[in-house]
Amino acid sequence: MRRDLQHIGSLAERSSIERLSGKEYRDLLVIGEVYRQQERMYEEGKRRIEGRIVSISQPHVRPIVRGKAGSPVEFGAKITVSLVEGYAFIDRMSWENFNESKELIEQIEKYKERFGNYPESVHVDRIYRSRDNLRYCQGKGIRLSGPKLGRPKKDVLRDEKKMAREDELVRNAIEGKFGQGKRRYSLNCIRAKLPETSGSVIAMTFLVMNLEKLLKGVFLHFWRQWIILNLLGY
Numbered sequence: 001m002r003r004d005l006q007h008i009g010s011l012a013e014r015s016s017i018e019r020l021s022g023k024e025y026r027d028l029l030v031i032g033e034v035y036r037q038q039e040r041m042y043e044e045g046k047r048r049i050e051g052r053i054v055s056i057s058q059p060h061v062r063p064i065v066r067g068k069a070g071s072p073v074e075f076g077a078k079i080t081v082s083l084v085e086g087y088a089f090i091d092r093m094s095w096e097n098f099n100e101s102k103e104l105i106e107q108i109e110k111y112k113e114r115f116g117n118y119p120e121s122v123h124v125d126r127i128y129r130s131r132d133n134l135r136y137c138q139g140k141g142i143r144l145s146g147p148k149l150g151r152p153k154k155d156v157l158r159d160e161k162k163m164a165r166e167d168e169l170v171r172n173a174i175e176g177k178f179g180q181g182k183r184r185y186s187l188n189c190i191r192a193k194l195p196e197t198s199g200s201v202i203a204m205t206f207l208v209m210n211l212e213k214l215l216k217g218v219f220l221h222f223w224r225q226w227i228i229l230n231l232l233g234y
Contacts, residue, residue: 104128
């Protein structure tokens with residue numbers, strides 16, 4: 001690879017690089033960066049590097065370690081989503097890996113911008129129950145779901161167990177929303193190539209799911225009205 005890149009560089013000195021098409025020039029730059037990254041990891045004896053490129057055609061895609069069974073590493077955009085009464089809102093979308101627990105405060109502030117007030121409770125996974133997030137929610141009068149930090153209690157009250165089960169059912173709704181997007185709308189198989197078009201496809205997927213939720217509510221309303229009118233003999 002080094003020999004080929006040096007040969008191309010020498011040719012570029014004798015002939016204009018403008019002979020290459022836009023795609024060929026872009027691929028040449030990407031390949032050069034891939035070689036630089038691989039060479040640096042080899043020299044330093046590392047297996048990770050910031051901004052690692054894993055695709056020539058999609059250099060913006062990054063490997064994201066998830067640790068899931070069957071797919072420990074995923075490739076694609078990472079998004080944080082808020083679910084309010086069945087409607088999904090994309091709060092952040094990035095092709096770089098990030099710690100989603102640090103996004104909670106910003107997500108709550110975006111909720112206030114949308115609806116004019118803070119939520120009464122926020123139902124999250126355990127990763128979000130950091131001290132900063134807990135302190136912020138306490139200051140805003142928001143109940144953050146999940147167990148308290150520290151050693152778990154041996155004796156848990158029945159009411160606390162009931163609330164924990166209810167919180168888990170509410171939190172599972174966001175998992176179901178992602179499952180719906182993957183099963184019915186190919187959210188796990190985005191075929192767009194550019195980061196902008198991929199982002200548009202992801203946003204359109206959630207838009208369609210929200211419209212489906214809205215249409216179901218409208219249909220249910222008219223269906224109930226139709227039944228009432230029939231019972232009254234109209």
